[in-house]
Amino acid sequence: GFAVVNIFGFALVTIFLTILGIAFFPFRYLKKKIQNRGLPSIPRNILKTKKVVVLGLDGMDPDLVKRMMEEGKLPNLASFAESGGFSKLRTTTPPQSPVAWSTFVTGCNPGKHGIFDFLHRNPATYLPSLSLADIKPPARFLKIGRWRVPLSGAVIKQGRQQTPFWHILGRLGVRVAVHRVPATFPPEKFDGKLLSAMGIPDLIGSQGTFTWVTSAPSDNACKEGGRIVKASREAGVIRFSLEGPDDPFIVARKPVSIDFEAEVQAGKTLLRFQGESVILEENRFSDWITLKFKTAPGLSICGLARFVLICSEPEFNLYITPLNIDPENPAMPISHPEIYSRFLAMKTGPFSTLGLAEDTSAFNAERLSPSLFLEMCENIFSERTAVLRAELEKFRSGLLVNVMDTTDRVAHMFWQYMDPEHPKYNAREAERWGGTLESVYEKCDSLVGEIHKQLDDDSLFIILSDHGFNPFRYAVNLNDWLIANRYMHLKEGCVAGGMKFLNRVDWSKTVAYAVGLNGIYINRRGRESKGIVEEAEADDVMNRLAKELESFTHLENGCSPVKTVKKSSEIFHGPFTQNAPDLQIGYARHYRGSWQTMLGGATGKIITPNLKNWSGDHCIDADSIPGVLFCNRPIKADNPSLEDIGPTVLKEFGLDTPEQMDGRSFL
Numbered sequence: 230g231f232a233v234v235n236i237f238g239f240a241l242v243t244i245f246l247t248i249l250g251i252a253f254f255p256f257r258y259l260k261k262k263i264q265n266r267g268l269p270s271i272p273r274n275i276l277k278t279k280k281v282v283v284l285g286l287d288g289m290d291p292d293l294v295k296r297m298m299e300e301g302k303l304p305n306l307a308s309f310a311e312s313g314g315f316s317k318l319r320t321t322t323p324p325q326s327p328v329a330w331s332t333f334v335t336g337c338n339p340g341k342h343g344i345f346d347f348l349h350r351n352p353a354t355y356l357p358s359l360s361l362a363d364i365k366p367p368a369r370f371l372k373i374g375r376w377r378v379p380l381s382g383a384v385i386k387q388g389r390q391q392t393p394f395w396h397i398l399g400r401l402g403v404r405v406a407v408h409r410v411p412a413t414f415p416p417e418k419f420d421g422k423l424l425s426a427m428g429i430p431d432l433i434g435s436q437g438t439f440t441w442v443t444s445a446p447s448d449n450a451c452k453e454g455g456r457i458v459k460a461s462r463e464a465g466v467i468r469f470s471l472e473g474p475d476d477p478f479i480v481a482r483k484p485v486s487i488d489f490e491a492e493v494q495a496g497k498t499l500l501r502f503q504g505e506s507v508i509l510e511e512n513r514f515s516d517w518i519t520l521k522f523k524t525a526p527g528l529s530i531c532g533l534a535r536f537v538l539i540c541s542e543p544e545f546n547l548y549i550t551p552l553n554i555d556p557e558n559p560a561m562p563i564s565h566p567e568i569y570s571r572f573l574a575m576k577t578g579p580f581s582t583l584g585l586a587e588d589t590s591a592f593n594a595e596r597l598s599p600s601l602f603l604e605m606c607e608n609i610f611s612e613r614t615a616v617l618r619a620e621l622e623k624f625r626s627g628l629l630v631n632v633m634d635t636t637d638r639v640a641h642m643f644w645q646y647m648d649p650e651h652p653k654y655n656a657r658e659a660e661r662w663g664g665t666l667e668s669v670y671e672k673c674d675s676l677v678g679e680i681h682k683q684l685d686d687d688s689l690f691i692i693l694s695d696h697g698f699n700p701f702r703y704a705v706n707l708n709d710w711l712i713a714n715r716y717m718h719l720k721e722g723c724v725a726g727g728m729k730f731l732n733r734v735d736w737s738k739t740v741a742y743a744v745g746l747n748g749i750y751i752n753r754r755g756r757e758s759k760g761i762v763e764e765a766e767a768d769d770v771m772n773r774l775a776k777e778l779e780s781f782t783h784l785e786n787g788c789s790p791v792k793t794v795k796k797s798s799e800i801f802h803g804p805f806t807q808n809a810p811d812l813q814i815g816y817a818r819h820y821r822g823s824w825q826t827m828l829g830g831a832t833g834k835i836i837t838p839n840l841k842n843w844s845g846d847h848c849i850d851a852d853s854i855p856g857v858l859f860c861n862r863p864i865k866a867d868n869p870s871l872e873d874i875g876p877t878v879l880k881e882f883g884l885d886t887p888e889q890m891d892g893r894s895f896l
Contacts (some may be wrong), residue, residue, distance in 0.1 A: 330632075345748065403882060534549050860896075
């Protein structure tokens, strides 16, 4: 009887929705016609048959690729090069991933899309914020005692401006699927499918915070990017609690937590929680474990994590990945349509959703060994490949865009094993890990071959990277240089070492300051809340700064850490140029802005050796670090750039380059 009632009800709902759909069809059709006004139509034969695949291999370096092709290690990419389909690809200034991929997405220079760094500063407070997305909690609540009911949703604002090139194709009826392209969070609504990437936070709202569970009494702090959880041990049972997101239904902000028990049995550890149990083996990642953080009665926030038992004796040490948003039950939109992430998870199994999924912070903090970090990277590469294959299975026509980022993460963390002059180089470890990045490139080459076999001769296949790579041997503490050269002054009694968020700066005397990885801002009167530099003086200040930065040397080796200093007003054009740092610093090879500079900090030293596992980088002079461009057709452009990818794809579907784009077809 219950089944009959349900079937009858389902039939009524279906009929009602069908009638509603028919009634509103003219309005939907009219809206579509208005949206497409001014856009040419695409012939039906092209809509049904044309295939374009764009594969991004984040951070793939042209010099390393060229050497490996000559050695016969990349046969599939070499076949494109032999037919004229290989070139260096001009990157953006600065050559940072959010900037470069935003240019790829829009076909525009940063002055038009508005992304100039991972971080930007608020001129009213001088504090840094993430550039790609801004997430604000619900603004209105109904309070009932200790409970509160949200009356509005969270607001997630896209930092990048301008329209992605695939939106144009979607509006004209082209089937579009986009996977893991940076600068696509939050997912924008369009006529197609999209799975977001860089910018997606973890479940506690950070860009990736791991958890270190330990019974060791002296282990009280993580070096970076993580949190310590103390475990108790009694009668052979280890107990700890894992905090998740804040409970959105309680007035007093308090995180929801899950209690765990662990028991060592015959060399393995049995982990129990929420009525479930998982067996953990030492130094091996578990499968994805679903965690349900219970909030209001009957409600929970779902997340995913992998666990690694580091050791159970004499102390218990457990690593837990950042809490990923569950793609089957997303706590916030990570795909368009929202159901798309669920479909992919049901098709391929659970997968990482965090924007920066590979936990470089845990490797930097020595919580993960090289082998465990590499295992994590391989797991994520396999997930990305499975998602791509799921889409390729039914790819009959249209546009498919996919970015693989393992190339970038392994280059960042394993470059130390390829560079004998790196401060962290260890010859013994280099024997074991020196070929790791090449192995990743070989996997990518195999993936290129697999995709190419599934395309016909008329299909267009583009492979690209957003920038190249080089050793990161020395960190330049730009605010320390500004202090030493009297462009920045500190408050009375303060020292530079340990400064964060520019909190010790005397703004009444400060002319310039640095936030982010490649930018310097002038403390302008009328723009900054405590600015002192008049507009008439700003140009002279910038000229003097540029000259002095380009001429200063690293005393230890006599090298010049800064290769170029350029005014943003001279290299960008567009309505958002005014939001850019006033000066763009192009570091020489082997140098980069320090982590402290990124957050408006200082260390007390202008240049420090880089002793982190993060040993390779690309945030240097843009002309020194181009990406790669491969194509299954000859490349005609002399100096192709990231701006050219969108126009090339549009041209393949018979469309001219839109007026707002700065690129042109490289074919």
